Structures are given as C-alpha cells and as structure tokens.
Amino acid sequence: MLDQQKTSKLGLFLKELLKERSLSMRKLSELTNIDKATISRIISGKRKATPDHLQKMAACLGVPIADLFTAAGYTVDQSQEELNSDIHISIDSIQSILETSELYKNAFSIKSVEQQLEKYQQYSHTEEGKDTILSGFKKKLEKVGSIGPFISQLKEMFERFRSREGSPIELAIVGGALIYFIISVDVIPDYIFPIGYVDDAIAVKLVLDLLSTKA
Incomplete structure (x- = not known):
C-alpha cells in the first residue's frame, strides 16, 4: 500500500509536468525511449519507476532528478557529491535525447x-x-x-x-x-x-x- 501511495504521488507529479509542457505520454515515450505502456503504468501507479526511468524523464521534462526520486519513494541523500553526480547523469541523458531526436547537432557539456x-x-x-x-x-x-x-x-x-x-x-x-x-x-x-x-x-x-x- 505504501509503495502504491508513493508511486501515485509520482503519477500526479508526472501528469502535472506533462500538462504544463503540453506533452502526451506518447511524445514522452518517443523522447525518453521508454515504452508508452510502461509510462502509463507508472503514472497510474501500477508499476514502480526504476532509477533509469526517472533519470530519462528528469532530463526530458527539465526537473531535478532528486524531485522525481523523492516522488517515487526513493531515499535521496542531497549531498554535494551526489548532486554533482546527478548533473552529470542529466548531461548524459540530455545528449542522448538530442542525438536520437536530431533536434540539435552540437555537443552539450x-x-x-x-x-x-x-x-x-x-x-x-x-x-x-x-x-x-x-x-x-x-x-x-x-x-x-x-x-x-x-x-x-x-x-x-x-x-x-x-x-x-x-x-x-x-x-x-x-x-x-x-x-x-x-x-x-x-x-x-x-x-x-x-x-x-x-x-x-x-x-x-x-x-x-x-x-x-x-x-
């Protein structure tokens, strides 16, 4: 029950973010390379998001990884070292999205x-x-x-x-x-x-x- 509540909190957060950015689950699927059915199950609370899912979504939606981890029920230690690590993870995810979507040709760093x-x-x-x-x-x-x-x-x-x-x-x-x-x-x-x-x-x-x- 506790996991469902935590995942539901993530689902509400993701719904709000998608609405703000005028994005559909299908478009989010294309940008993150996460199956649309998986995204739907995460949002509805029927599946727990993995750290990999959250990292890809954070980079695509423009939110700190820590915010999604917290909403999903993961324990996030906001130490300086881990925050810097999150930035580098985001960089990798951003570059991957840019390359696969062919939206931007320059390298990001x-x-x-x-x-x-x-x-x-x-x-x-x-x-x-x-x-x-x-x-x-x-x-x-x-x-x-x-x-x-x-x-x-x-x-x-x-x-x-x-x-x-x-x-x-x-x-x-x-x-x-x-x-x-x-x-x-x-x-x-x-x-x-x-x-x-x-x-x-x-x-x-x-x-x-x-x-x-x-x-």
Whole structure:
C-alpha cells in the first residue's frame, strides 16, 4: 500500500509536468525511449519507476532528478557529491535525447554552460546588461510560466540583483545566471522543447554552487 501511495504521488507529479509542457505520454515515450505502456503504468501507479526511468524523464521534462526520486519513494541523500553526480547523469541523458531526436547537432557539456555564464557575468556589469536583466526578467517569466522548479531560485536571484545585495563579484555571478535565462538562444536554445530549459536549470545549479564558495 505504501509503495502504491508513493508511486501515485509520482503519477500526479508526472501528469502535472506533462500538462504544463503540453506533452502526451506518447511524445514522452518517443523522447525518453521508454515504452508508452510502461509510462502509463507508472503514472497510474501500477508499476514502480526504476532509477533509469526517472533519470530519462528528469532530463526530458527539465526537473531535478532528486524531485522525481523523492516522488517515487526513493531515499535521496542531497549531498554535494551526489548532486554533482546527478548533473552529470542529466548531461548524459540530455545528449542522448538530442542525438536520437536530431533536434540539435552540437555537443552539450557543463563546460559549454560555464563558458556562456562567464561571458554573461561580464555583460551583467555593463549598463546594457543591467537593463536586460531589469526589463527582461519578468517578461521572460511571463512567457515560460512555472516551467521548472529552478524558477523560484531565479526569482530570488533577481530580487538580489535588483536590490544590489552582495559584492560586485556575487552580483556578476547572479547577473550571469539571469541573463542566461532571459536570452532564448543559449547552449540549448529554448525553442528545442521540452528540454530547452534543462541547461537553464543546470546553469542555476552551477551558479548556486559558485555563490556558496563566495559566502
């Protein structure tokens, strides 16, 4: 009974995510290479999702792997080492999806996200960069709605940047993440749906890690 309750919680979570992203179970099956009948049984609570299922779904739906693991009833130790491991697992899943779907020809890596963030950090120091953040963040937020749990973290970053709370280095780091989110054509362009925002979530994670070292 307990396992059914946990799986039902996952099913409700997956239904909500599919609705937000206007995805069908058939499309999710195509993107993750998981049989549609298996996805249907997971969502209905008739089958427990495996870690492999959850990793593929997390990469495709743009949510932290830990969120799906928790909803499925797995114990997730949120240690720094495991969170970093989750990012690398997501990278592998993203690249696999990109290759099989033929949506995007370039290789995806954490390094490419880091390089883009560094460029945007420098840009956030300029008046044009500041204006891009202050005038563009809310517009982008209205466009994407509540896609991705990283949105709440970006909102906190925006308020921090707007109120100039932090050292110049910290504000540049925050500004880089905000510009990364605002500009649609980043490492994985946002129009490559549904994984176009996955790199934004990874960028937020990288920035939060970097900020923790500056605290």
